[in-house]
Amino acid sequence: MSNSARAMKTYNWIKGLAVMLAMSCAPAHASGEAVRIFAAASLQGPLDVAASEFHQDSVISYGGSGTLARQISLGAPADIVILANETWANWLVTGAGVPGPPRAILSNRLVLIVPAGGPVLDDPDLDVLRQVIGDGRLAMGQHTAVPAGIYAQAWLTHIGAWDALRPHLAETENVRAALALVARKEVPLGIVYASDARASAQVVVAWTIPADQHPPILYHGLALTPVGAAFLDHLAARIALFEDAGFVALP
Template sequence: MIHRAVRVVLVTFLGLISGQIALSDEDPLVVFAAASTTEAVSAAAEVFTSQTGIKVVISFASSSSLAKQIEHGAPAGVHISANPAWMQYLEERGLLASGSQRLVAANQLVLATSSENPPETGSDVAETLFIALGDDDRLAVGDPAHVPAGLYARQMLEALGLWAELEPRLARAADVRGALALVERGEAPVGIVYLTDLSVSERVTVLELVPADLHEPILYPAAVVAAGDRPEARAFLEFLVGPMGRQAFTDNGFLPPP
């Protein structure tokens, strides 16, 4: 009798999962992810789909833009942010599934410059900045008003006592990949981006690593969106924090979360 009950439960469970997977082609899991995670999350989603049959559609943008879209009802199931503050913004508004937040990765800031003709470095990050910028060149950053990489860049410049001097010379991009593009195109001799961003461009290289004590820790939280809370979303979140999900991030230069 017990064995029969177990078989019934197992068959019922498999039937439910099969039904979810069958529906996934018509109703894919929508993931909103920070622009800096493009390669890592794409790789993770590909493995997840191959293992589960659940189709994943990903929208990449700045964490602030994605948070605002979720606030206005965009149909996301999972959100991956490059900044805990924007995830907290959603949490405070009741837009995340309760208790679903998990840390999936960490990152590091760098000064990035052209790989063809990199400027000299100084004795510290502040001197290197001034050598690279000269008298009137601009510094490429994600917009510090809302882009996480820009927020960290502002913290760094404030810690160095350079914010007031360099703020008028910022070339503000809509996200961190936009800041990287400004350096790629030669519109700015140096930019403040994530270390992981440099893996997508052969035209940009590390000028100098930014000391981690100049800004808050760069952490990537992920969570299930309340309006899109369903088994597929929770399964993908668990996949991200599991061994294969972690591997997708480390393979693309991310650090493990604390």
């Protein structure tokens, strides 16, 4: 074999090795594929903006945290899931084998809302809530699955109103659905996050519920793939975007 032939053979071997190494170091997603994001419905808006700033396209599926957690546990394809409740996030790790631990990224406030032009309340108790509800219903997330509903139940229990008002609830599959009921004046009162209230000009905040009257509101992210982990880091760098939308940054 001539020297030139040996050189060409060596060149081709090195070239092939370089290609193999590049393929082995490539991310789980090809650069042209969209990042698959499962996210609590209350994140809609600022999360859309944050995703548009990421270096890959994205597909976001919004829903109630309980519903999303169950979908992930059943094998729904996702790169990252962001839930509004630590219990559901921990359940995915301990009960569904999702890599952990969950990463706390945001907080929020719980508020009472009424249709625009409705009354502002001052430390409402059961009697005040009954007066506002009248013959209508109180809209909130489903109390066994939707985090906003879980927090709402805790507050209503704290003020001694849960048992009395439970028959008068309009429970929804996610917190944005509860917001919509109030915005459309289908119900006179709702319990949502402060960020949800900011998202609609058809509602006003009647009362901001004290944070010590319900469990801490914490959004947790779980990365299921390397690109999901990169997106989670991207979110951590864009917390100010969520603060502008009414969320609360963690210390």
